[in-house]
Amino acid sequence: MIAEILCVGTELLMGQVLNTNAQFISRRLSALGISQYHQTVVGDNAERLEEAYRLALSRADVVITSGGLGPTVDDITKRVAAKVAGKELVLRPEAEQMVRERFQQYHKHMTMNNMSQAMFTEDTILMLNPNGTAPGAIVPMGEGKVVIHLPGPPYELQPMFIDQVEPWLQKRSGQVLVSRYIRIFGMGESEVDQRLQELEMQSNPSLSPYCSLGEVQLRATACAATKEEALALVLPLVDKVKSILGDVVYAVNEDDRGSLAISAVEALKKAGKTVATAESLTGGLISSTMVEVPGASQVVRGGFVTYQTDTKTILLGVPAETIERCNVVSAEVAMAMAKGAREKLGTDIAVSATGLAGPDGGTPEIPVGTVYLGLATQKGVQAIRLDLAGNRDRIRTLTVKHALDAVRKACLDN
Amino acid sequence: MIAEILCVGTELLMGQVLNTNAQFISRRLSALGISQYHQTVVGDNAERLEEAYRLALSRADVVITSGGLGPTVDDITKRVAAKVAGKELVLRPEAEQMVRERFQQYHKHMTMNNMSQAMFTEDTILMLNPNGTAPGAIVPMGEGKVVIHLPGPPYELQPMFIDQVEPWLQKRSGQVLVSRYIRIFGMGESEVDQRLQELEMQSNPSLSPYCSLGEVQLRATACAATKEEALALVLPLVDKVKSILGDVVYAVNEDDRGSLAISAVEALKKAGKTVATAESLTGGLISSTMVEVPGASQVVRGGFVTYQTDTKTILLGVPAETIERCNVVSAEVAMAMAKGAREKLGTDIAVSATGLAGPDGGTPEIPVGTVYLGLATQKGVQAIRLDLAGNRDRIRTLTVKHALDAVRKACLDN
Numbered sequence: 009m010i011a012e013i014l015c016v017g018t019e020l021l022m023g024q025v026l027n028t029n030a031q032f033i034s035r036r037l038s039a040l041g042i043s044q045y046h047q048t049v050v051g052d053n054a055e056r057l058e059e060a061y062r063l064a065l066s067r068a069d070v071v072i073t074s075g076g077l078g079p080t081v082d083d084i085t086k087r088v089a090a091k092v093a094g095k096e097l098v099l100r101p102e103a104e105q106m107v108r109e110r111f112q113q114y115h116k117h118m119t120m121n122n123m124s125q126a127m128f129t130e131d132t133i134l135m136l137n138p139n140g141t142a143p144g145a146i147v148p149m150g151e152g153k154v155v156i157h158l159p160g161p162p163y164e165l166q167p168m169f170i171d172q173v174e175p176w177l178q179k180r181s182g183q184v185l186v187s188r189y190i191r192i193f194g195m196g197e198s199e200v201d202q203r204l205q206e207l208e209m210q211s212n213p214s215l216s217p218y219c220s221l222g223e224v225q226l227r228a229t230a231c232a233a234t235k236e237e238a239l240a241l242v243l244p245l246v247d248k249v250k251s252i253l254g255d256v257v258y259a260v261n262e263d264d265r266g267s268l269a270i271s272a273v274e275a276l277k278k279a280g281k282t283v284a285t286a287e288s289l290t291g292g293l294i295s296s297t298m299v300e301v302p303g304a305s306q307v308v309r310g311g312f313v314t315y316q317t318d319t320k321t322i323l324l325g326v327p328a329e330t331i332e333r334c335n336v337v338s339a340e341v342a343m344a345m346a347k348g349a350r351e352k353l354g355t356d357i358a359v360s361a362t363g364l365a366g367p368d369g370g371t372p373e374i375p376v377g378t379v380y381l382g383l384a385t386q387k388g389v390q391a392i393r394l395d396l397a398g399n400r401d402r403i404r405t406l407t408v409k410h411a412l413d414a415v416r417k418a419c420l421d422n
Numbered sequence: 423m424i425a426e427i428l429c430v431g432t433e434l435l436m437g438q439v440l441n442t443n444a445q446f447i448s449r450r451l452s453a454l455g456i457s458q459y460h461q462t463v464v465g466d467n468a469e470r471l472e473e474a475y476r477l478a479l480s481r482a483d484v485v486i487t488s489g490g491l492g493p494t495v496d497d498i499t500k501r502v503a504a505k506v507a508g509k510e511l512v513l514r515p516e517a518e519q520m521v522r523e524r525f526q527q528y529h530k531h532m533t534m535n536n537m538s539q540a541m542f543t544e545d546t547i548l549m550l551n552p553n554g555t556a557p558g559a560i561v562p563m564g565e566g567k568v569v570i571h572l573p574g575p576p577y578e579l580q581p582m583f584i585d586q587v588e589p590w591l592q593k594r595s596g597q598v599l600v601s602r603y604i605r606i607f608g609m610g611e612s613e614v615d616q617r618l619q620e621l622e623m624q625s626n627p628s629l630s631p632y633c634s635l636g637e638v639q640l641r642a643t644a645c646a647a648t649k650e651e652a653l654a655l656v657l658p659l660v661d662k663v664k665s666i667l668g669d670v671v672y673a674v675n676e677d678d679r680g681s682l683a684i685s686a687v688e689a690l691k692k693a694g695k696t697v698a699t700a701e702s703l704t705g706g707l708i709s710s711t712m713v714e715v716p717g718a719s720q721v722v723r724g725g726f727v728t729y730q731t732d733t734k735t736i737l738l739g740v741p742a743e744t745i746e747r748c749n750v751v752s753a754e755v756a757m758a759m760a761k762g763a764r765e766k767l768g769t770d771i772a773v774s775a776t777g778l779a780g781p782d783g784g785t786p787e788i789p790v791g792t793v794y795l796g797l798a799t800q801k802g803v804q805a806i807r808l809d810l811a812g813n814r815d816r817i818r819t820l821t822v823k824h825a826l827d828a829v830r831k832a833c834l835d836n
Contacts, residue, residue, distance in 0.1 A: 020444075020445075020448070020461070021448060021452075021458045021459065021461065022448060022449070022452045023444075023445045023446070023447070023448030023449030023450070023451075023452055024449070024632050025445070026440070026442060026445045027441055027444060027445065028440060030434075030437075030441060030463070031434075031437045031439070031440045031441065032437070033437070034434070034435055034436060034437030035436070035437030035438070036437070037437075038435075038436045038437055044435045045435065045464065045465060045467070045470055046462065046463065046464055046470070046474075047434070047435065047462065047463035048460065048461065048462050048463075049444070049460065049461035049462075050459065050460055051459060053459070056459055056460070060460075218438050285706070285727065287706070289713075290710060290713075291706070291709050291710040291712070291713030291714075291718075291722070292699070292701070292705070292706025292707065292708070292709035292710040292713075292725065292727060293706060293707075293710035294706070295705050295706035295727045295729075296701075296704060296705040296706035296707035296710055296727075298705070299703075299704075299705030299706075299729060300705075300814075300815070300818075302781065302814065304705075304729075305729060305730065308705070308729050308730075309729060309730045309733055310726070310727045310728045310729045310730060310733035310737065311706065311726075311727040311729075312724070312725075312726060312727070312737075313699065313706060313709045313710075313724045313725040313726070313727070314724045315709075315713060315718075315719060315722050315723060315724045315725075316719065316722075316723045316724060319723055319724035319767060322766070322767070323724065323726075323766070323767075352736070352737070353733060353736065353737075367716065399577070400714075400716065401714070404714075
């Protein structure tokens with residue numbers, strides 16, 4: 009099965025909106041084993057949209073649109089698809105019901121033109137939109153091909169895709185695809201690759217890597233007639249990968265929404281431990297990344313942002329003499345920061361970071377990218393030196409990831 | 423002039439990379455007044471890329487590619503364009519020099535295949551890449567049309583586009599387009615729109631809005647034969663808008679890279695004031711957003727993350743009795759937090775935030791989205807109540823924006 013994504017909206021051509029929908033749909037299709045060779049964006053123009061439909065349908069079995077399902081005259085996605093299919097849009101009572109319910113829920117007044125959101129061809133399969141007024145649709149286009157209409161806002165599109173489009177695609181393919189996402193931090197892609205060479209790689213189950221800043225994610229996927237059979241293929245592969253790679257594997261998830269912050273917060277909860285932070289170059293980013301995780305308030309007590317040098321002494325009791333003697337970017341200062349934060353907030357664990365994010369301030373001894381993490385636990389205080397490369401943003405983001413991983417690991421060894 | 427963007431890379435079709443390049447180029451083209459009707463993504467496949475070039479060149483005068491300029495066999499963007507132009511790639515000595523210099527700068531070993539990055543058609547205009555090894559290129563395709571090759575990484579593509587592609591496009595169009603970006607916080611789009619109705623809107627200079635979370639940006643653009651003439655059209659319009667909207671205009675920039683954080687840090691520097699933070703629901707995000715601005719260390723002293731309730735008492739001296747009596751989400755607690763942070767760190771200004779980001783914990787009296795900011799200055803302490811809607815992320819992001827705006831305004835009234 010070949011799919012093609014066709015995003016509709018002049019706001020995309022103007023650059024007013026970032027096309028996150030194309031990435032979301034692509035990742036999900038790729039996880040389902042469905043190939044894609046083209047993606048297209050066109051504006052709210054009927055003639056160009058019609059051409060785009062015809063071209064996409066000449067190349068793909070499934071054309072997935074996003075956007076243009078609203079009630080205004082600019083919203084032409086459905087109308088033009090119907091024209092290409094050679095059919096009429098009619099008011100579908102089930103769709104009218106969906107639209108009316110949503111307006112009631114939002115206590116909004118419905119105008120006549122909102123009824124256009126309930127117009128579909130007779131043979132269209134409707135999809136409920138729990139997060140907006142426009143229903144989605146699967147529209148038969150002849151020769152076994154379909155156009156799938158999804159709403160533009162990501163919070164409407166994403167659940168509709170996962171809950172309604174994916175089961176339909178899987179049913180149509182007659183197979184079940186099951187994936188597990190193995191998340192790795194602290195080992196580069198090439199080393200991961202080398203260590204996994206002892207696995208005899210197969211196409212089912214398959215293992216495919218995806219790298220992001222400092223992280224590697226392996227997607228293990230199996231295809232079978234039932235979910236149970238697919239799981240029986242994929243889970244042993246996951247176990248093998250874990251035993252080969254060891255504790256750099258920080259999570260195995262059923263979807264690709266895991267993160268180091270989630271794993272750190274979960275490890276803290278599981279171990280019944282609390283954490284405090286003491287941040288210099290990251291300025292509060294370690295802490296704010298942890299509190300993004302719902303339920304973080306159980307384990308994240310709070311922390312200190314000690315950005316200017318003397319605040320490390322004032323807030324955390326780092327001796328001014330240590331800063332003077334060892335440099336503010338040093339293992340000694342990082343350890344004193346973590347120790348101070350742990351004591352002031354009475355937590356089980358404290359993590360600290362001091363370093364040079366650049367672009368200025370580097371010296372031959374302490375170049376830009378030098379970062380020290382401090383980790384204080386009931387066992388004592390230690391420092392971790394990081395030598396990071398890249399710009400200010402990259403250095404800070406990697407520092408946060410290393411700090412979160414240090415917190416996670418500190419929960420493991422009791 | 424009509425342009426079309428053609429992004430090349432299987433990683434885009436797999437959804438491994440978000441296509442920020444398309445948005446960046448679109449916004450810049452739109453600011454230059456250049457129209458775009460289609461955007462396409464294709465994988466690293468020569469046949470499909472050739473078709474995509476031919477289709478794009480049949481519709482547009484300028485086809486802009488991103489990606490596929492690397493040294494591997496997968497990097498086919500230049501080779502296929504040359505084939506479509508009916509020309510040969512040859513080793514261009516100026517390009518070889520560019521590539522060699524970059525390898526020397528990075529202390530990296532150069533392999534034979536890196537020389538492919540210096541291969542271009544004879545009539546190609548080369549563009550220096552200060553941030554990577556692959557030079558960019560403007561390739562004549564016949565009939566006055568061109569293909570412009572840009573590297574895939576955004577930090578390479580963006581400066582090359584601004585510094586080299588835009589001047590070339592402007593020169594070619596024979597006109598100079600000048601824009602100013604008016605950034606607004608604290609007034610909704612519809613109110614901005616209504617207030618500006620007294621301006622007789624023209625097409626030159628023009629004014630176009632762009633909304634992002636909590637913010638409105640107006641782009642004022644004028645087109646003329648010289649930069650001076652264009653400025654003479656655009657600057658009076660900017661002044662009129664500022665006088666109509668007042669202090670909700672927080673910045674007027676020459677490009678669209680401004681932010682509330684930059685304006686807050688600049689206002690602090692200009693006023694010679696320092697700031698401290700005390701954060702609950704934002705967990706360090708106000709502070710880390712400010713320290714993203716280079717040079718923030720002059721004015722951002724540090725701060726406190728007081729996430730669990732009792733840490734507000736321990737770190738900031740908020741009386742437990744006040745928390746008990748008024749609720750932890752209250753004007754009184756926000757003010758006591760700001761007062762505590764200002765005193766402990768000895769700053770001119772301190773800003774605090776306490777509130778409910780949700781999804782749980784709301785009550786009829788204090789629903790999710792209730793946030794209090796505290797602002798302590800030499801004049802005293804005040805609280806600002808915000809009633810925000812949306813999910814956890816949105817509530818925290820808006821809280822940060824309001825806090826930064828409060829800091830900015832506190833610097834204005836001395």
